[in-house]
Structure formats: structure tokens, C-alpha cells
Amino acid sequence: MTNVEVLLGENRKFYPPKSLVENSNIKQWMDTHKITDLETLYKRSRDIEWFWGEVEKDLVEWYSPYGKILDDSNKPFYRWFTNAGYNIVHDALDRHMKTSIKDKIAYIFEMEDGRVTNITYSDLYKDVNKLANALKELGVGKGDRVAIYLPMIPALPTSMLACAKIGAVHSVVFSGFSAHALKDRIIDSGARTLITADGFWRKGKIINLKEQADEAVKGTGIENVIVYDWSHCDVPMRKRDTWCHDITTPQSTECETEIMDSSDPLFILYTSGTTGKPKGVEHVHGGYAVGVSQTLKWVFDLKPEDIWWCGADIGWITGHSYIVYAPLILGVTSVLYEGAPAYPEPNRIWEMIARHRVTVFYTSPTAIRMHMRFGDEWAKKDDMSSLRLLGSVGEPINPEAWMWYYINIGNSRCPIMDTWWQTETGCIIISPLPILPTKPGSAALPLPGFNAQVQDRDKNPVIDKGGDLVLTTPYPSMLCTLHNEPERYIEHYWDKSGMFICGDIARVDSEGYFWVQGRGDDVLNVSGHRIGNSEVESALVSHSYVSEAAVVGRPDDIKGESIAAFVVLKIGVEQSEGLKQELREHVAREIGKIARPEYLYFVNDLPKTRSGKIMRRVVRSAIITHDVGDLSTLANPEAVEEIEKALG
Numbered sequence: 041m042t043n044v045e046v047l048l049g050e051n052r053k054f055y056p057p058k059s060l061v062e063n064s065n066i067k068q069w070m071d072t073h074k075i076t077d078l079e080t081l082y083k084r085s086r087d088i089e090w091f092w093g094e095v096e097k098d099l100v101e102w103y104s105p106y107g108k109i110l111d112d113s114n115k116p117f118y119r120w121f122t123n124a125g126y127n128i129v130h131d132a133l134d135r136h137m138k139t140s141i142k143d144k145i146a147y148i149f150e151m152e153d154g155r156v157t158n159i160t161y162s163d164l165y166k167d168v169n170k171l172a173n174a175l176k177e178l179g180v181g182k183g184d185r186v187a188i189y190l191p192m193i194p195a196l197p198t199s200m201l202a203c204a205k206i207g208a209v210h211s212v213v214f215s216g217f218s219a220h221a222l223k224d225r226i227i228d229s230g231a232r233t234l235i236t237a238d239g240f241w242r243k244g245k246i247i248n249l250k251e252q253a254d255e256a257v258k259g260t261g262i263e264n265v266i267v268y269d270w271s272h273c274d275v276p277m278r279k280r281d282t283w284c285h286d287i288t289t290p291q292s293t294e295c296e297t298e299i300m301d302s303s304d305p306l307f308i309l310y311t312s313g314t315t316g317k318p319k320g321v322e323h324v325h326g327g328y329a330v331g332v333s334q335t336l337k338w339v340f341d342l343k344p345e346d347i348w349w350c351g352a353d354i355g356w357i358t359g360h361s362y363i364v365y366a367p368l369i370l371g372v373t374s375v376l377y378e379g380a381p382a383y384p385e386p387n388r389i390w391e392m393i394a395r396h397r398v399t400v401f402y403t404s405p406t407a408i409r410m411h412m413r414f415g416d417e418w419a420k421k422d423d424m425s426s427l428r429l430l431g432s433v434g435e436p437i438n439p440e441a442w443m444w445y446y447i448n449i450g451n452s453r454c455p456i457m458d459t460w461w462q463t464e465t466g467c468i469i470i471s472p473l474p475i476l477p478t479k480p481g482s483a484a485l486p487l488p489g490f491n492a493q494v495q496d497r498d499k500n501p502v503i504d505k506g507g508d509l510v511l512t513t514p515y516p517s518m519l520c521t522l523h524n525e526p527e528r529y530i531e532h533y534w535d536k537s538g539m540f541i542c543g544d545i546a547r548v549d550s551e552g553y554f555w556v557q558g559r560g561d562d563v564l565n566v567s568g569h570r571i572g573n574s575e576v577e578s579a580l581v582s583h584s585y586v587s588e589a590a591v592v593g594r595p596d597d598i599k600g601e602s603i604a605a606f607v608v609l610k611i612g613v614e615q616s617e618g619l620k621q622e623l624r625e626h627v628a629r630e631i632g633k634i635a636r637p638e639y640l641y642f643v644n645d646l647p648k649t650r651s652g653k654i655m656r657r658v659v660r661s662a663i664i665t666h667d668v669g670d671l672s673t674l675a676n677p678e679a680v681e682e683i684e685k686a687l688g
């Protein structure tokens with residue numbers, strides 16, 4: 041056994057500092073509920089209606105009371121806090137105007153060039169109201185979908201909140217996605233309004249976003265494009281385009297918040313699935329508000345004096361939940377950063393933590409591994425003493441990266457919350473708490489109020505064996521459906537016994553700790569972002585020279601997985617390095633840079649079943665384990681040799 045193994049053995053535990061435990065939000069809640077130990081807390085919270093009914097009281101304010109805590113009469117379309125009058129913006133902004141939070145900083149916003157703007161809750165409230173009024177004037181109302189394609193600038197949370205305020209449903213598309221990906225999402229959501237910006241800064245250069253947006257809206261139902269004047273780059277304005285400041289400047293800083301039903305949709309966020317078409321995950325106002333604020337309060341233990349930094353992009357669920365909605369509901373101060381993480385120097389993030397006195401920091405294993413590679417000296421330059429808790433999300437964190445983060449960033453005194461969840465769950469589900477011992481590489485336990493299991497193929501719960509991760513009970517922030525595809529929602533996620541299938545493979549150890557190993561289906565996880573193998577394959581075959589393609593993940597030391605593509609060209613097309621490059625760029629244009637295949641190989645054939653289906657499993661084993669296993673169902677075993685030859 042090497043030293044690392046001794047250090048990282050499965051039962052190696054790290055205990056949180058006593059003061060953290062004593063002062064934690066969860067401990068305080070246990071005290072007021074006369075619960076003296078964790079075992080009782082976990083046991084009692086298995087009564088999910090009791091639990092969520094108790095916690096919501098401290099988190100949200102309904103306009104009118106709910107009927108039932110949980111209505112499960114139309115499974116799997118669960119409804120929480122039924123028939124309550126509600127709008128999440130009331131809790132995120134409106135009610136703070138009556139307290140001292142009004143003058144507190146909501147966002148410490150830092151541009152890539154280092155300029156900092158402090159945005160108070162009341163600044164944000166006014167900006168949101170002005171935009172909400174302007175949207176109304178353009179004819180946007182309750183239930184209308186609004187597409188948002190913006191970088192990490194204050195306009196992004198402002199736009200989301202303005203939509204929610206008037207009851208419109210926002211559909212944010214990550215600004216790194218291509219015109220093509222944006223177009224698909226606009227069409228699927230049926231949005232008639234798009235909010236975007238001229239451009240933004242990335243590694244010292246301006247990225248022109250409006251060009252992409254112009255390309256995307258062609259042939260869609262978009263009638264109005266609202267453009268933020270941000271990077272002042274030259275953009276052509278068309279008849280349907282309006283500068284944001286032109287329509288917001290004349291507006292009032294007050295706007296009445298639309299009273300919604302707690303189960304009305306708040307947003308759609310597209311995520312990759314096993315088939316080509318992304319899934320429009322829909323979340324509601326009420327349950328989502330309760331789920332995200334509860335988990336932020338307990339897992340990251342946020343108090344009024346904390347400076348919180350979630351380093352994700354708002355274009356993904358992590359940013360929706362833990363940069364926009366949950367921190368605003370809790371009334372805390374967040375850092376919002378526009379630029380690249382290691383720019384201009386590798387220690388940009390650590391230097392910002394020191395300068396803004398960040399107390400709780402949340403990032404991804406990919407980012408941690410990237411910083412590990414820069415070398416420890418870059419992590420030692422800055423004063424990390426303000427930190428008290430750390431977090432990780434998006435993919436399994438390998439114990440080595442966990443230890444590096446713990447020692448170098450947390451100075452061996454900040455517990456790491458390795459949080460497991462998904463776009464579909466809306467909030468953290470499996471995670472340590474600041475009062476629990478942590479094990480490097482394990483996301484610990486389902487939080488109080490949530491229940492999960494690992495099952496074998498026969499759907500029996502298993503301990504200490506790999507299996508499918510399922511959620512056994514509903515919870516308030518769960519997705520309510522897939523936009524326009526209720527059937528797909530039922531079929532894709534729910535099994536016959538009413539359990540939610542997450543698509544991940546995991547293992548539960550003898551102490552009940554969960555070890556999530558990764559996706560079990562044909563979905564890649566590149567730098568903590570889900571990309572469907574089939575999405576990349578369809579992008580490749582959309583190129584006029586490509587006949588067939590198989591895309592698989594290849595383990596990558598930094599990114600978790602990198603994309604490898606095997607491409608069969610059309611007859612008569614010549615293979616060349618130039619074409620490889622062109623195809624990689626083609627995927628970047630079709631989906632976004634994040635989906636660009638790292639490896640691309642030309643082959644004459646792909647392994648197929650007798651019915652002609654490409655067997656990704658075989659391709660994957662050829663590249664990863666070099667052992668392709670049972671090939672009896674394969675129609676063309678010679679294709680495997682092709683692949684092995686291509687790999688060299």
C-alpha cells in the first residue's frame with residue numbers, strides 16, 4: 041500500500057472543527073426542534089411532509105397559504121405546497137425592501153479587467169423592476185417563455201428575476217453554446233423574446249455574442265431581441281432589436297409582482313440526454329424556492345455575514361440555484377465574476393477570495409485539478425484565512441484532488457461539501473453537512489428530507505456493490521416535467537415502482553456513505569457538464585463529408601472525461617489532418633466549444649449490431665480497457681480491428 045492509499049483509505053474520515061458544528065444553522069434548527077442527535081434528525085426527516093412543512097416556515101413567505109404540503113394524487117407529477125399564492129421574486133427581492141437587507145450588497149461583481157461594482161439588494165430590485173416593466177410593454181406576460189443568452193454579468197440575474205417577476209418563464213442558454221444550440225432551444229421553448237448582449241470579455245478579448253444570437257434567431261418565432269450594451273463592440277441592430285437601456289431608462293423602479301400558483305413554472309433549463317434532443321427540464325416557483333434555500337442554508341451554513349462564492353456559470357443549474365435564487369432568498373452577499381478563472385495569472389480565483397474575504401467557496405473538481413496542475417506555489421500566494429467551508433460539484437471528485445483542495449485551499453481546517461445533484465433535482469440531494477465527518481471522494485449521505493438508494497438490476501437495494509442510483513421519495517425542488525414532453529418525463533425517469541432513476545452508478549458503503557461513480561447511460565461528463573454522446577454524433581454527421589460517427593468518453597486527468605470521436609467518411613472523401621480539424625471545429629460551431637472532440641479518428645467501419653445499431657459499448661471498451669469482451673452480437677467484428685488500428 042502506498043502512503044496515498046493509507047491516507048485515502050475508504051474509511052479515512054475528516055472531522056469538522058467543533059466551533060463550526062456548534063454555530064451551524066443545522067445545529068440551531070435541531071435545538072429549536074429538541075432533536076439532540078443526528079441519528080434522530082435523519083430518522084425523523086424520513087417523514088418528508090413533516091420535515092418540509094417545518095423548514096419552509098423559516099425560508100419563504102406565501103401570499104396565501106397552501107392546501108397540502110405534498111399532493112401525490114397524479115404521480116409522477118408531484119405538487120408541493122398546493123394552491124399557495126407565490127412568486128419566488130417576492131422572497132428573493134421584494135420582502136428585503138422592508139428590512140436592512142435592502143442596503144446590503146447582493147453581488148460583488150468583478151469584471152475580468154479587475155473593476156468591481158457593488159450591487160445592493162435595492163439596486164437589483166430597481167433594475168429588475170425597470171426591465172420587468174419594459175418586458176410588459178413589449179407584450180411579455182404570464183406563462184410566456186423568454187430566452188436569455190447572456191454572459192456572467194449582472195444583466196443575467198436581473199433578466200431572470202424580471203421574467204419571474206411578471207410570471208414569464210425564462211430559458212437561459214449558456215453563453216458558451218453556439219448559435220445552433222441556441223436556435224434549437226429557442227424553437228423548443230417557443231420563446232418570442234430573446235435577451236442578449238453585444239459581447240463579453242474572455243481572456244482579454246471581446247467575444248461577440250450578438251453575432252451568434254443573430255444567427256440563432258433566423259427561422260425561429262423570436263419577435264424581439266433585447267440587447268445589453270456591455271462590451272461596446274460594433275453590432276448591427278435590426279428592426280426587431282432594441283438596446284436594453286432604451287427601453288428600461290424611462291421605466292418606473294416599481295413593478296407589481298405577479299401572484300403565481302406555487303406550482304406554476306419558473307424556468308426551463310435544457311440538459312443533455314441519451315437521445316439527440318436536449319431535455320427541457322422545468323422547475324416551479326414554490327417547491328424550488330424551498331429546496332434551494334434550505335440546502336444552501338444547511339449544507340453551506342450561510343449566515344448574514346458570509347461572503348459566498350459559487351464559481352459556476354449561471355447558464356447551468358448550479359448558477360441558477362446557488363448564484364441567483366438561493367443566495368438572494370437567504371439575503372447573503374455573493375461574488376459574481378465575469379471572466380476566465382486563471383486569467384491573467386493562475387491564482388486569479390485565490391487572489392479574489394483573499395481580496396473579497398470570501399468565507400464559503402463552491403467549485404468543480406475540474407477546476408481543482410486545473411489548479412493542481414499549475415503547481416502548489418500558485419495556491420500559496422494568497423491569504424485563504426477568510427474561508428471556513430468549501431464545496432465541490434458536477435462530477436466525482438477523486439480523493440487526490442479532494443486532499444489537494446483540503447490542504448492547499450482550506451488550510452486543513454475547512455470541511456469540503458462534495459454535493460451530488462442534477463439539473464433535474466434543482467437542488468443538492470446527497471451531501472455532507474458541516475456537522476458530519478467527511479470521507480474524501482464520497483458525497484456522504486442523502487440530506488435530511490431526501491431519500492436515495494443504490495439498486496442492482498433486479499431493483500433490490502444493495503450495500504457495498506455498484507448499482508443504479510435512485511431517489512426513493514419526492515422533494516419540493518424536483519423537476520415538474522419536461523417542457524412539451526410529459527410522456528418522455530414519465531418514461532425517462534420513473535420506473536414501475538415509482539422511483540426516480542438518476543442515470544448514475546453509485547455504491548453505498550457499510551456506513552451508508554454514497555460514492556457516486558459517474559453516468560451509467562450514454563451521457564458524457566466533460567468538466568462537470570453533461571453532453572449527450574448522440575448530440576456530438578449528430579453534429580458530426582450533419583457535416584456533408586461524414587457518413588457515420590460514434591462518440592465516447594475517454595478518462596481525462598483534468599476534465600474527468602474528454603470526447604473521442606470515430607468518424608466514417610463518405611465514399612470518395614479523402615482523409616486528412618485538415619479535415620479532422622475542420623470536423624472538430626464543426627462540432628464546436630454546432631454545439632459549443634465544450635463539445636469539441638479532443639480525439640478524432642477516421643475509420644472505415646463502426647461496430648454494429650445485426651440490426652445496424654452502432655455499439656458504443658464496444659468502441660468504449662476498445663479505447664478504455666482495450667478489452668472488448670463478448671462480441672457475439674456484433675455483425676462486423678472486423679470493425680473492432682479498425683478501431684484498434686486507428687488507436688495505434
Ligand code: WT7
Pocket residue numbers: 311356357358432433434435436437458459460461462463464483542543544556557558559565568569570
Ligand atoms: C450529473 C448532473 C449538479 C449541478 C452540476 C451538474 C454528475 C454532479 C456530482 C458529485 C459525482 C456528480 C452526476 C449527475 N455529478 N455532482 N458531487 N459527484 N457526480 O448538473 O449537468 O445536470 O449533471 O453530474 O453524474 O448525474 P448536470
